[in-house]
Amino acid sequence: MxxxxxxxxxxxxxxxxxxxxxxxxxxxxxxxxxxxxxxxxxxxxxxxxxxxxxxxxxxxxxxxxxxxxxxxxxxxxxxxxxxxxxxxxxxxxxxxxxxxxxxxxxxxxxxxxxxxxxxxxxxxxxxxxxxxxxxxxxxxxxxxxxxxxxxxxxxxxxxxxxxxxxxxxxxxxxxxxxxxxxxxVPEGFGPVEPDPEILASYNLPEEYLLSVSNVARYKNYLQLVEGYAKACEQSDGVPDLCLVGKVIDDGYSEELDAKIRSLGIADRVHRIGFVDHGDLPHLHSASTGFLFSSACENAPITLIEALACGSAIASSNRTSMPEICGEAALYFDPYRPDSIADSIGTLATEADTRDALEDAALDRAKEFxxxxxxxxxxxxxxxxxxxxx
The missing domain is CATH 3.40.50.2000 (Glycogen Phosphorylase B;)
Known part of the structure; x- marks a missing residue:
């Protein structure tokens, strides 16, 4: 130059x-x-x-x-x-x-x-x-x-x-x-000791699976909650599901609420809405695992944030998600609730698998x-x- x-x-x-x-x-x-x-x-x-x-x-x-x-x-x-x-x-x-x-x-x-x-x-x-x-x-x-x-x-x-x-x-x-x-890796993201005041401010349950994405149709939330409902039917001990993200598509958000009610899981699925970006490491670190059901992503920083926090991840197998997570995630077909349910069941009930995924996530995050x-x-x-x- x-x-x-x-x-x-x-x-x-x-x-x-x-x-x-x-x-x-x-x-x-x-x-x-x-x-x-x-x-x-x-x-x-x-x-x-x-x-x-x-x-x-x-x-x-x-x-x-x-x-x-x-x-x-x-x-x-x-x-x-x-x-x-x-x-x-x-x-x-x-x-x-x-x-x-x-x-x-x-x-x-x-x-x-x-x-x-x-x-x-x-x-x-x-x-x-x-x-x-x-x-x-x-x-x-x-x-x-x-x-x-x-x-x-x-x-x-x-x-x-x-x-x-x-x-x-x-x-x-x-x-x-x-x-x-x-x-x-975005600044400030890594494993932290969850702050009880931050968790309480979002009224989070004691144990939960976390998903962070804007509410839009290609994020496949309808299939995610259907897969979650199936996982709850198939396995005991599946934690509640917390959905974090602002609404981009009002019509789809209404469909999601109706779907949750029709599945009879309104008491198990918590729509948290927008969360301050600096609070997300606390939500990740307190969660049992992280779910990402999007069908179409370029290079989702959301997944990199989850990796950096050492989350046990179950992710969609479409577009760039396998490239981002490598072997540090379970993968499911985001259009098949049965596939989603299998991954949720494994994540929720197999502690050894969770531990291995958490270690793999931290190693994978070092590549970014x-x-x-x-x-x-x-x-x-x-x-x-x-x-x-």
């Missing part, structure tokens, strides 16, 4: 998951490469959450907090931002490189670009049955935008090999420019490092900038 290179990061369209990743990367990048200047375009909300940063990180809160139109779901407005407003900032900063960590780049600028593929929903239509016409149109638009973005990009960052392989089925050319850079992610990211930045010189 030259003595100082300017890298423009478009963080305006960050979702919570991408913000978490880039928050950790931005903390590590100055230690790995201190000569670059990073110019981060973001909402005022993101700027507040990032707080004080290293002097080489320059935050530009270009969108007011109350203006939420640039969330990923608002695809047309987002494309307008990245192809019109962003150009003005690019001319002002004159960067050596544009980095798009939230999936879609612009197509009207010739500065070298790197794109991180984050939203894989357009490439897994079967994971989202019963879509509305609006949702189907949005997924098609995202698929088209992804094709245009990766065509323009000098490098394409994937977080798992599974996601790269899937996208390559639709866009074979991505393999020529792809690099896989895994996530790290934000410093390694930052080092690999800087290496990709370096390669692309040198190619453009």
């Amino acid at each position: 030259s003595e100082s290179d300017d890298i423009l990061v478009n963080a305006v369209s960050f979702s919570s998951g991408s913000l978490l990743r880039e928050f950790h990367l931005l903390k590590e990048l100055p230690d790995v490469e201190s000569t670059n200047q990073y110019h981060v375009l973001c909402t005022s909300e993101v700027a507040e959450r990032l707080g004080d940063t290293d002097p080489v990180i320059n935050l530009y809160p270009v969108v007011p907090k109350e203006n939420g139109f640039l969330q990923p779901i608002q695809t047309p407005r987002r494309i307008f931002w990245e192809n019109v407003d962003l150009l003005r900032w690019a001319r002002r900063i004159d960067p050596d490189l544009l980095y798009f960590p939230s999936h879609i780049s612009n197509v009207l600028n010739f500065t070298p670009k790197i794109v991180a593929v984050r939203n894989i929903a357009p490439f897994y239509p079967s994971a989202q049955p019963n879509r509305t016409l609006r949702e189907s149109a949005r997924l098609r638009a995202l698929r088209i935008a992804t094709r245009l973005s990766v065509r323009q990009a000098k490098r394409i960052v994937f977080f798992t090999q599974a996601t790269l392989d899937r996208v390559a089925e639709y866009i074979p050319s991505v393999t020529e420019k792809a690099v896989v850079i895994p996530h790290g 490092s934000w410093k390694d992610s930052a080092r690999k990211t800087c290496s990709v930045f370096d390669e692309v900038i040198r190619e453009g010189v």
Whole structure:
């Protein structure tokens, strides 16, 4: 690299998951490469959450907090931002490189670009049955935008090999420019002595199985609670089930409540809702085990958090989940309640299996490092900038 290179990061369209990743990367990048200047375009909300940063990180809160139109779901407005407003900032900063960590780049600028593929929903239509016409149109638009973005990009960052392989089925050319850079373990996650006050604040039962995910159809909560009900019928001693996560799909949330009532397990399933991120290590450490039933994920940080806390995990066997957990989990078919029930029964009743999974989880978590992610990211930045010189 030259003595100082300017890298423009478009963080305006960050979702919570991408913000978490880039928050950790931005903390590590100055230690790995201190000569670059990073110019981060973001909402005022993101700027507040990032707080004080290293002097080489320059935050530009270009969108007011109350203006939420640039969330990923608002695809047309987002494309307008990245192809019109962003150009003005690019001319002002004159960067050596544009980095798009939230999936879609612009197509009207010739500065070298790197794109991180984050939203894989357009490439897994079967994971989202019963879509509305609006949702189907949005997924098609995202698929088209992804094709245009990766065509323009000098490098394409994937977080798992599974996601790269899937996208390559639709866009074979991505393999020529792809690099896989895994996530790290979020700060503060590891085994802890559970704080009784934190547990009491969520009214948790004494023993419980934990599941952490937003409430959306592809998370397969209907199948999870049906599998849980079967496990309770088949085995004594299955703990209560605690579901943590904010509601993304109100209609699906209502279906979930109705399903729980119809199965007669309303007294055994606790919908906790949103939990402060800093409290999750306490919930993990106090749980009997962790369940993850999603049918479609890119690189779920939720699973990495569970690994880092030493949770005994039973997970969906779809998309990237086996790549994340390796041998540190039991696996089930997220569409088959019988398969889910078998894993829950094993997790709940076989102490030796739980102990082995907990040890394996801690070992597996050591393979995820934000410093390694930052080092690999800087290496990709370096390669692309040198190619453009």
